Amino acid sequence: LRKKKQDHTKILDRLLQGSQTALGQAITLVESNNPTHHEQASAIIEGAIASAGKSIRIGITGVPGVGKSTFIESFGSHLLKLGKKVAVLAVDPSSSISKGSILGDKTRMENLVREDMAFIRPSPSGDSLGGVARKTRESIMLCEAAGFDVILIETVGVGQSETTVHSMCDFFLLLKLAGAGDELQGIKRGIMEMADAIVINKADGENIKAANTAKLDFKRALHLYPTKESGWMPEVLLSSALYNEGIPEIWNLIRSFERKTLENGYFEENRKQQSKFWLLQSINDQLKQSFYQNPEIKTALEEQLQAIFDKKTSPFIAAKQLLEKYSKL
């Protein structure tokens, strides 16, 4: 026990000094499903939390083919030149099936990978969205405690993952392509409403005209939505990540957002609301887990379900009886 305690104390100390190796080790503990690792992870987080929070957390989404990796490579490199420490995390619950479809192939971000001031971590795999979300939230805190001041959180937008990322970032950026058919590429309706900025990528060469048209279309569409709680009016920008064009403008926009929301109090309030959301979310997840994984409940649930199918009870009465049983265990 003593040895282990020393282990995670050492990891914590080095993490707080900015060691990327220690950060990697701490995240590995957070991602582990081993209970001992979990305790060590909790101890590290408790030690790190006072130093966390001092970053801007930027969520980035867009359909496959929009150029997310190239964008993050270009955007991240720009931030490094400005002296920022950049961490790139991913939320991709589909990686449990495809074994890491995003960020798994780090070679797509080869410049960023080579930099000492950048930290890149693929999505934890083999887990539900809830599990991935918890691990990513904790990884964000660890990155911040290790001194990273810009956290990019990438998502492929499978199922609810965009909403999940939106609920853990300060600024939400939606990458789009110009030209028809994008609506059919699977961008879900609610996503546009969550965006603080839409960036039309690949705005280069023959695409420029179409990109400018798309910019006007999206601007018009954004004006149909009600004003955001942040008081921020989402903007539409063009970029060519491949040629590093439009990138500084995006960072300047995010800085404006940060200034504005720090000033009007939304930045802090939003983080508080997010923390509260994750607290309740974790409680609800764990309440369900304790109930459904209880062996006696498992058997009783099957029996009640059969009784419902046999028209001997109703779902609501069955639920009530199961909870009475559970409270007596």
Place this chain on the structure above:
Amino acid sequence: LRKKKQDHTKILDRLLQGSQTALGQAITLVESNNPTHHEQASAIIEGAIASAGKSIRIGITGVPGVGKSTFIESFGSHLLKLGKKVAVLAVDPSSSISKGSILGDKTRMENLVREDMAFIRPSPSGDSLGGVARKTRESIMLCEAAGFDVILIETVGVGQSETTVHSMCDFFLLLKLAGAGDELQGIKRGIMEMADAIVINKADGENIKAANTAKLDFKRALHLYPTKESGWMPEVLLSSALYNEGIPEIWNLIRSFERKTLENGYFEENRKQQSKFWLLQSINDQLKQSFYQNPEIKTALEEQLQAIFDKKTSPFIAAKQLLEKYSKL
């Protein structure tokens, strides 16, 4: 106690004989938040459940102005002429604010109200969607036990209410109007995918041409969706509820659906899945309710939340500690 027991036994007996008065009394008990009433309601449901299930449950939705009340009036009258017993229920969580915006004004269905074979009940009010859902599900069972063979469940489509109604009906009907702008009237994207039929209402007079165009458009749109689990291909029909046109065709379509899904087993399987869904939903609701309404947990939750805001703990660690405390209470 004995008196009460006799009371609800009497209600049950008369309900099973088809008494609308007893049905109304039973639903009032289901809707009550008084614990004694709740026990009586459960006893009635347990006695009624073996006689329930023998109906077709039809969900009906559409934006305000589409003519839902007139449609239900016309459709219901047609069914009565065919010798059916028709019950009309509503799911409208907004009625807690507006005090019954749909079905509250029964005068909009004056012909149906006058008929002995029709039973109309407005949405239970003053409750969350979860509460309204439970009460409506139980009311459906009671109506069936009282011999009603067609249950119409109307919803205004506020928030998640369409999804809720979809999860308690056999057939889901979406009412639409011809002409541009309907997309902006607030029909949410997922709703089209849930529809087993789209009925373009008010297809009369000068509207007929536009209605036919809309029919083609919707047909084309429906073909873009993947095949339904039911094996049913959704259809688009025209109606003029005001002039009772297109109504028999809609009922015939629903009968085809019923035959097809009874034959391929989907009808029963879907009801089983819905029962399972409501069982789990009720369990989850009650798990949360017991936790969050516990006075000691309430205090501890506030403290943990403050500790999170003060950067002394993380949402996940706080959740874990609250659950440990809860398990010891």
